[in-house]
Amino acid sequence: MEGRNSQIALQALSRRSSVSEMSRGTTSFNDEDATRTHATHNVPSGSGGLHDELPAYSRAAPPDQFAGRGNSAVLHRSGELPFFTIVFAALVIYSWVVLVILSFRPISAHSWEPFTDEYGRYEKNSNYKLDDHLYRSARIIQSIASVLILPWTSAVCAYAAVIFVQNQKDGLSLTMRQVMNLADRRWMDGTLIAEIFSGSWKKNGSTFLALAVFLHFLALLIYPIQSIVINPTTRHVPTYPVLMGQISDLSRMRAEQDEDSGSDVVQARSAFSKADKHTWQPQLWEKGGHQQFSTFKNLSEMNDPFYSPLPNGFNGGVLRQYAPRINSNATVQIIERDEYPLDCGSDDDNLFASYSSVYTRYPNNAHLYSRSFEISACMVVSSTVSPWTETRNRQNFTETLYINVTNPDIDYSTSPLANGTLFRISLNTTAGYFELPSYMNNQTAGPLLDTDPTGDCDEGGYGCIQQAARYYYNPSRLMKRQDSSRDNSTIDTEQTVPWAHMLTSRKGPLMTTALAIFGPGSFLNTFYAEFNKTKSDMIDANLSSGSQTLSSSNSLCIEVAPLMNMYSRSGYSYVNPDSCISSYLSELGEYYYSANPHDLVARWIDSMFNDESTLENTINAAAFLVNKRFVEALYPTFDIYQDLGMEVKSPESTVAGIVVATIFLGLWIIPLIALAFYGSVSPRWTSRLDSFAMLRFGAFYGSGIFPMLVSRRTKDIKELDEVSGVVRDVGTVTDDPIIPIGRIGLGEGKPLQRSRRYECYKGDSEVLTPSEASKIRRGG
Incomplete structure (x- = not known):
């Protein structure tokens, strides 16, 4: 035997x-x-x-x-690994799907942004606790899966390789070298790449090995790609909006405001007297800038400065909010005589103002000489047509003011005004709406919009909330001031004042500026009378009889000329641009002024108009103040909301990145699950293609083929390419016709059969089934 x-x-x-x-x-x-x-x-x-x-x-x-x-057993399928592979793939998909969804919206609410219904009503949002728990679970699962993805892929490939080796179409389909590469799991071996490029793929490779390499390559890239396209971030999510107040609406220029009595000019003149280069202007904005402490010092050099009724840097938080804005930009040019409008004062529609003065110094002195100045302003306009339009759309208009200054008797002969100068001041005004800073626009003010921005929000939407009020407030009363102009000076003066234009409705910013400087009640119009009245009052007061003694070194502030504080100290004796127009006192029996109104006005004119760039910056500041008054006088019917929200951690990504990462994930998961099921469809002769399986391969061929010798260059062992590695049914162990026991071998033979008994190890031996025992008792 x-x-x-x-x-x-x-x-x-x-x-x-x-x-x-x-x-x-x-x-x-x-x-x-x-x-x-x-x-x-x-x-x-x-x-x-x-x-x-x-x-x-x-x-x-x-x-x-x-x-x-x-010792025999029937071959069985194995379904454990496919089940756990599905569980593993489900966890991978779960973590990815959660991260993708949270990249664009929360799971517990409509959006990360505020949501309003079709009526503009704010919808209450979730507290986002569910989203936080889901995000944390997805990140934990992703971290675990990133560690397990390569070994799990390798385990599935080794599991399916058993079926691949035994289900070949014939015994010569795979060589022993090809099977050994699968058993060695060379899909994770970098040296295989060198062999592939050396031209030995046909010798070493197989279809299954190529698929395994592809799967492991994808598994190696999936989580690095996901970490690139999915970035953790901190979002500001909505809580509930707070109505901060109401501001003016450029589309609400009501008829009641059209009956203007000149209060806009009076208020502008008051603002001009207070303006300086150093005070912070909280409503002065700049395009693309985050500077919140802006002043008039370098207004002309700022990047698209503009006025808005909200303080610079106001943040809507998670809300997209809009506000009106006005920008006026001045250009000052010195022109020739033929460019100046001729006979400007002959047309009543034009704004024309003219002032001149002649002063004779020391009339009883032998050194008698006269001093004089002349200044006129002209705007070719219509007194009945306003440049403003009731709209939230962008609007633009330009105003032009001509100024003729002749100041030949100024003490400083280097002044450009000594021989007379003609100026053309062009002021381009642009108005409309812009998006306020918020978390959605990187907390930066948006550009001037061409159309009404509230249209999208009127129908509801993400991040929008209805701002335009559906009712009107009563108009606020505008403060008015009654001025009486008196001129008791003995100095010879001549004035032409544009009274009619004071009543023009909704004036442009340059016209308002011109009227505030040259119009009725202006400094040029009233200073002579005010000066003489002050002088007379001081003499009548007999200050010398008081307990305080005054000397010639004392000075008295008489007037703050318009925009005077916009200029640096000039060193003039009687014009101090950083404070006011003052006069020194002298005790010569009776108090009187050592200065005279002619000199004070002449020096202020020289301060205003002796430099083009300085004048340009001053006009821009004046236009800003006028625009501010104009907007603040409109009805406050435009709601401003704010919701600073709360911070939650969530992912963020792009659609392109999501698509790429999802494709890689799908190319890995689908073949992996298919391999797991492929390995479970057929009954298997061993659990996986491992070292013990190869030990049995060697036992089958014996030491005559693969003796125990030193081997460092396995690629030169020809037997590996000559003997088969396909597992087959190579025959029966006995000739028993009732229950033949098959034998597993390599090479020639038949495919393994599901219902047939094969030789096995003692621990795997299976007892006879009732049908088999009955068949033996019946003798077949």
Whole structure:
């Protein structure tokens, strides 16, 4: 019996070890030829040949043993790994889907942004606790999966490789070298790449190995790509809006305001007297800037400065809010005589003002001489047409003011006004609406919009809330001041004042500025009378009789000329631009002024108009103040909301990044699950293609083919490319016709059968089923 077992083993070995000869068409061979053919390459001289017999655990049952009572088992499927693979893939998909959704919107609410219904009503949002829990769970699962993805992919490939090796179409489909590459899991071995590029893929590779390499390449890239396209961030999510107040609306210029009595000019004149270069202007904005402490010092050099009724830097938080804005930009040019409008004062529609003065110094002195100045302003306009339009759309208009200054008697001969100068001041005004800073626009003021921005919010939407009020407030009363102009000076003066234009409705900013400086009640119009009245009152008061003694070094502030504080100190004795127009006192029996109104006005004119760039900056500041008054006088019917929200941690991404990462994830998950099911469809002869499986391969061929020798260059061992690595049903162990026990081998044979019993190890032996026992008792 022992000899018979050895003979079976040798015959099986001889059939497998002669694959190369079979491919050449050899039809007859014997054991000695086969052994000599394959063993002489590696077996040293003097060594033994094949083992005389197989190990005891591989022997078939003795002939006299009852058929079917040896160590045998039926092949079974394995479904555990596909189940756990589906669970693992589900967790991977769950973490990715949660991160993708949270990148664009919360799961517990409509949007990360505030949401209003079709009526502009604010919808109450979630507290976002669910989104926070989901985000944390997705990040934890993602971290765990990123560690397990490569070993899990490798385990699935090793699991499916068993079925791939046993389900080949014939015994010559795979060589032992190709199977060893699968058993070695060379899909994770970098040296395989070098062999592929060296042209040995056909020798080493297989379809399954290529698929495994592809899967591992994707598994290696999936989470680095996800970490690139999904970035953790801190979002400001809405809580509830707070109505901060109401501001003016450029589309609400009501008829009641059209009946203007000149209060705009009076208020502008008051603002001009207070304006300086150093005071912070909280409503002065700049395009793209985050500077909140702006002044008039370098207004002309700022990047698109403009006025808005809200303080610079107001933040809507999570709300998209809009507000009106007005920008007036002045250009000052010195022109020739022929560019100045001729006979400007002859047309009543034009704004025309003219002032002149002649002063004779020391009339009783032998050194008698006269001083004089003349200044006129002209605007070619219509007194009945306003440049403003009731609209939230962008509007633009330009005003032009001509000024003729002749100041020949100024003490400083270097003044450009000494021989007379003609100016053309063009003021371009642009008005409309802009988006206030918020978290959505990087807390930066948006540009001037061409159309009404509230249209989108009127129908509801993300981040919008209805701002335009549906009712009107009563108009606020505008403060008015009655001024009486008196001129009791003995100095020869001549004035032409544009009274009619004071009543023009909704004036442009340059016209208002011109009327405030040159019109009725202006400094030029009233200073002479005020000066003489002050002088007379001081003399009547007899200040010398008081307890306080005054000297010639004392000075008295008489008037703050318009925009005077916009200029630096000039060093003039009687014009101090950083405070006011003052006069020194002298005690010569009776108090009187050592200065005269002619000199004070002349020096102020020289301060205003002796430099083009300074004048340009001053006009811009004046226009800003006029625009401020204009907007503040409109009805406050435009709501301003704020919701600074609360901070929550969430991911953010782009659509393109999501698409790319999802494609990579799908290319990995779908083949991985397919491989797991592929490995569970057929009954398997071993759990996975591992080292123990290869140990049995070696036992099958014996030491005559693969002796225990030193090997460093396995690529040169030809037997690996000559012997088969396909697992097959190579025959039966016994000739019992009732329950034949099959034997698993390599190479030729039939595919493994599901219902057939095969030799197995003792621990895997299965008892006879009732049907098998009944069949044996019946004798087949």
